[in-house]
Amino acid sequence: MRIDTRLVRAGLGTDPQTGAVSTPIHPSATFAHPGLGRSTGFDYSRTANPTRRVLEQALAEVEGGVRAFAFPSGMAALTTLCLLFRPGDHLVASDDLYGGTYRLLERVFREYGLEVTYTDTTAPEWVEPALRPNTRALLVENPTNPLLKVADLEALGRLARDRGLVFVVDSTFLTPYLQRPLELGADIVVHSATKFLGGHNDLLAGILVAREPEWAERIEFLHNTTGAVLDPFSSWLLVRSLKTLAVRVEHQCRTAEKVARFLLGHPGVTRVYYPGLPDHPGRQILERQARGFGAMVSFRLRGAHEVPGFLERLRLVTFAESLGGAETLVTVPSRQTHCDMPSEVRERLGVTDDLVRLSVGLEGSEDLIEDLDRALQGESG
Amino acid sequence: MNRRRPSPATRCVGGRTEVDPTTGALGTPIVMASTFHQEDPGRPGPWEYTRSGNPTRHAVETLLAELEGGTAGFAFASGMAATTAVLSLLNQGDHVVAAQDLYGGTFRALTAVFSRFGIEATFADATDPDALARAFRSNTRMVWLETPSNPLLHVTDLRACASFARERGALTVVDNTFMTPLRQHPLGLGVDIVVHSATKFLGGHSDLVAGAVVVSDPDLAQQVGYLQNALGGVLSPHDSWLLARGIKTLKARYDTEEATAQELARRLDEHPAVERVYYPGLPDHPGAGIHAAQASGPGAVLSFDVGSEEAALRVLQAVEVPAVAVSLGGVESILSYPWTMSHAAMPPAHRRALGIGPGLLRLSAGLEDVEDLWADLERALGG
Numbered sequence: 001m002r003i004d005t006r007l008v009r010a011g012l013g014t015d016p017q018t019g020a021v022s023t024p025i026h027p028s029a030t031f032a033h034p035g036l037g038r039s040t041g042f043d044y045s046r047t048a049n050p051t052r053r054v055l056e057q058a059l060a061e062v063e064g065g066v067r068a069f070a071f072p073s074g075m076a077a078l079t080t081l082c083l084l085f086r087p088g089d090h091l092v093a094s095d096d097l098y099g100g101t102y103r104l105l106e107r108v109f110r111e112y113g114l115e116v117t118y119t120d121t122t123a124p125e126w127v128e129p130a131l132r133p134n135t136r137a138l139l140v141e142n143p144t145n146p147l148l149k150v151a152d153l154e155a156l157g158r159l160a161r162d163r164g165l166v167f168v169v170d171s172t173f174l175t176p177y178l179q180r181p182l183e184l185g186a187d188i189v190v191h192s193a194t195k196f197l198g199g200h201n202d203l204l205a206g207i208l209v210a211r212e213p214e215w216a217e218r219i220e221f222l223h224n225t226t227g228a229v230l231d232p233f234s235s236w237l238l239v240r241s242l243k244t245l246a247v248r249v250e251h252q253c254r255t256a257e258k259v260a261r262f263l264l265g266h267p268g269v270t271r272v273y274y275p276g277l278p279d280h281p282g283r284q285i286l287e288r289q290a291r292g293f294g295a296m297v298s299f300r301l302r303g304a305h306e307v308p309g310f311l312e313r314l315r316l317v318t319f320a321e322s323l324g325g326a327e328t329l330v331t332v333p334s335r336q337t338h339c340d341m342p343s344e345v346r347e348r349l350g351v352t353d354d355l356v357r358l359s360v361g362l363e364g365s366e367d368l369i370e371d372l373d374r375a376l377q378g379e380s381g
Numbered sequence: 382m383n384r385r386r387p388s389p390a391t392r393c394v395g396g397r398t399e400v401d402p403t404t405g406a407l408g409t410p411i412v413m414a415s416t417f418h419q420e421d422p423g424r425p426g427p428w429e430y431t432r433s434g435n436p437t438r439h440a441v442e443t444l445l446a447e448l449e450g451g452t453a454g455f456a457f458a459s460g461m462a463a464t465t466a467v468l469s470l471l472n473q474g475d476h477v478v479a480a481q482d483l484y485g486g487t488f489r490a491l492t493a494v495f496s497r498f499g500i501e502a503t504f505a506d507a508t509d510p511d512a513l514a515r516a517f518r519s520n521t522r523m524v525w526l527e528t529p530s531n532p533l534l535h536v537t538d539l540r541a542c543a544s545f546a547r548e549r550g551a552l553t554v555v556d557n558t559f560m561t562p563l564r565q566h567p568l569g570l571g572v573d574i575v576v577h578s579a580t581k582f583l584g585g586h587s588d589l590v591a592g593a594v595v596v597s598d599p600d601l602a603q604q605v606g607y608l609q610n611a612l613g614g615v616l617s618p619h620d621s622w623l624l625a626r627g628i629k630t631l632k633a634r635y636d637t638e639e640a641t642a643q644e645l646a647r648r649l650d651e652h653p654a655v656e657r658v659y660y661p662g663l664p665d666h667p668g669a670g671i672h673a674a675q676a677s678g679p680g681a682v683l684s685f686d687v688g689s690e691e692a693a694l695r696v697l698q699a700v701e702v703p704a705v706a707v708s709l710g711g712v713e714s715i716l717s718y719p720w721t722m723s724h725a726a727m728p729p730a731h732r733r734a735l736g737i738g739p740g741l742l743r744l745s746a747g748l749e750d751v752e753d754l755w756a757d758l759e760r761a762l763g764g
Contacts, residue, residue, distance in 0.1 A: 027588035027589060027623075028587060028588060029580050029584070029587045029588060029589060029590050029708055029711070030587055030704075030706040030707055030708035030711075030715070031706060032704045032705060032706050033705050033706060035697075035698060035705075036694050036697050036698065036705070036718065036721070037721070043706075043707060043722075044706075044707045044708060045590045046459045046461060046590050071458075071613070071614075072458040072462070072613065072614055072615050072616070072617060073432045073613035073614070073615055074613065075432060075610075075611065075612060075613025076458070076462070076612065076613035076614045076615075077613075078613075079612045079613060079614070083494060086497055086498075087473060087497075087498055087499050100611070100613075103611055104611055104612070107611065108469065108608070108611055108612065111472050111473065112472075112473055112498040112499065113473050113498065113499060194415045198415070201414060201415050201416055202413040202414060202415060203413060203415060203617070204415050204431050204432055204615065204617065206613065221493075222494065224461075225461065225486070225489050225490055225493060225494055226461055226462065226465040226490060226494060226614075227457075227458065227459035227460065227461025227462040227463075227464070227465060227486070227592070227614065228457075228458050228459070228462045228465070228612070228613065228614035229458055229459055229462075229590065230458070230617075231458065231589070231590065231616075231617045231619065231620045233617065233619040233620065234617045234619065237413075307422065308421070308422065308423075311422060318418050319418060319419045319420075319422070320416040320417055320418050320419055320429075321416050321419075321429055321430045322415050322416035322430060325415075329416065332422045335422045335423065336419075336422065336425075336429075
């Protein structure tokens with residue numbers, strides 16, 4: 001079965017008792033036992049819940065992993081990931097990554113003795129110098145947030161295997177519809193499912209998918225022990241979202257490409273970051289390892305002073321954090337998603353106040369382009 | 382005329398204080414939005430992103446803080462997610478003194494997760510002030526208590542423990558799941574942090590998994606809020622609404638469940654097949670005096686020992702009214718077997734040393750009629 005078929009069939013046939021096509025929401029916190037020492041497979045919802053299980057199985061299947069685990073936010077998934085390591089362990093992570101991940105690593109897990117080096121993770125030659133004898137893992141966002149740098153996952157996967165590292169890929173921007181890191185050598189995939197997987201800006205969720213049973217067992221233990229589990233209602237909502245993932249992402253990618261090309265030719269824009277543009281250094285890699293370039297477009301205005309007016313003049317595009325939903329959203333990463341990163345780090349990376357990040361939604365491309373054009377030209381319309 | 386502070390029962394219901402200003406709807410709407418429109422990049426609005434704050438979650442967090450007499454409440458995806466956030470206040474090299482018969486899941490988080498990050502724990506008999514004092518070290522930063530404890534309903538003197546810990550620079554955390562804020566206000570007794578598995582009495586319907594943290598101190602509130610957002614184990618808007626809905630009936634449920642537990646404890650205590658009943662509402666309970674001084678009722682959970690694994694299994698197989706399951710605090714009575722269920726994460730030797738033997742059963746009284754429950758238990762006990 002192809003992935004779009006698998007996605008549509010998520011949860012189908014999971015309720016033989018009624019034949020319900022939409023998987024039931026099981027809010028039950030606990031489950032009656034047929035007898036002592038006997039179990040239906042479900043004992044307590046933190047440990048396993050039937051609705052969450054349907055979601056987790058669907059995600060494991062579409063990512064090509066053995067097990068998936070659903071958390072109440074992307075950060076909760078990353079917290080659990082970090083708990084796999086020990087004090088004294090060293091991680092190498094993308095230097096241009098989500099500000100919340102940076103905050104978690106720097107402000108929480110560094111206190112517990114996890115060491116992290118941030119580097120350009122687009123190619124093995126940048127990663128290798130950062131490796132140490134105690135390096136245990138490589139954490140890569142692909143593409144990165146917000147500058148959309150693309151990593152050669154196959155090459156990094158070979159490096160990780162040679163050096164005995166756990167290779168973790170945050171695949172939030174591309175989803176399993178466009179990119180399946182486990183097939184390219186990753187050991188664990190992370191998602192903020194709040195974004196494209198959920199796709200409606202109406203739920204918060206995080207996902208970990210493991211390729212091998214060894215990691216799956218350790219994640220399962222931590223998931224249950226530290227207790228950050230996704231609730232049954234959101235689990236059901238996410239299953240529902242998976243059914244439209246392929247059509248949503250296809251449409252969003254097409255519109256993003258049109259928007260990126262429009263922005264590229266606009267005098268009010270000094271630079272456009274979109275991996276689908278011909279001169280983007282990651283385009284060839286994505287052509288090989290993904291089936292699309294995603295729906296995230298970052299761009300620079302002529303100066304930070306242009307940004308407030310631009311945001312004010314937008315009428316269709318909503319100024320709000322987050323991404324991946326049906327509604328097109330715009331953010332200023334340096335002030336919002338990446339504000340926990342020290343300003344000198346932001347400056348060095350180019351996450352400056354003139355940078356705007358656009359998550360392209362499902363509106364008509366002409367309407368979006370018209371709205372952006374008016375806002376860029378300084379017309380209040 | 383002085384305005385009376387509303388009674389807990391009135392606060393639980395919410396009423397006029399939670400009218401949606403846009404529509405007049407009673408109760409906060411379920412705001413599922415993950416993100417919120419912003420007017421100005423320099424001045425974020427009150428709501429930005431649901432992990433850092435959500436109107437529906439905020440409503441239940443405010444209610445929890447008020448009920449516990451704290452200044453800030455935090456809702457989590459499970460009691461263990463709440464516990465994880467509180468334990469994350471600690472740093473490498475810090476030491477925790479924990480009550481020895483605490484919930485198996487908390488025991489597991491301390492010994493199998495936080496221990497790996499250089500946080501050590503010593504388990505002590507918290508009912509004995511000398512034993513607690515002996516467990517303290519120069520690096521002790523936190524004391525973790527449950528009273529009455531799970532499953533043996535041991536009672537700890539909260540005021541004495543909190544004051545002892547404070548003198549030594551340690552925070553006191555109390556898991557108030559069994560008592561709920563209707564019966565016990567640890568923050569008023571000098572405790573720093575209250576934790577709940579809101580899955581239990583607060584939710585009350587066995588239909589959601591949730592946790593809560595309440596504090597009084599503004600610095601602690603800031604730190605817990607930071608960790609809630611940074612670690613991300615937050616309660617969903619839907620379950621936040623369901624929890625607030627559960628709390629509306631908390632007093633009606635708890636009063637009835639407690640009265641049923643009290644009556645069942647009395648009758649079980651006289652039953653020849655029962656070796657011992659653990660319930661702070663029985664006059665011979667060793668902690669009855671302290672409990673009466675710090676809480677306003679004995680609660681709705683009791684444990685009883687039927688002497689052997691065979692006898693316990695017979696009861697579990699014979700009962701028809703209570704559900705045989707883990708968890709507690711729901712409208713349905715739940716009979717559980719700590720030996721293999723809630724406390725299985727504790728090593729057998731540790732369980733036995735505490736008195737959690739293979740003959741022990743834990744009953745969470747629900748809303749069934751007490752006579753139906755008793756007839757069922759009596760038949761199951763072979764009486």
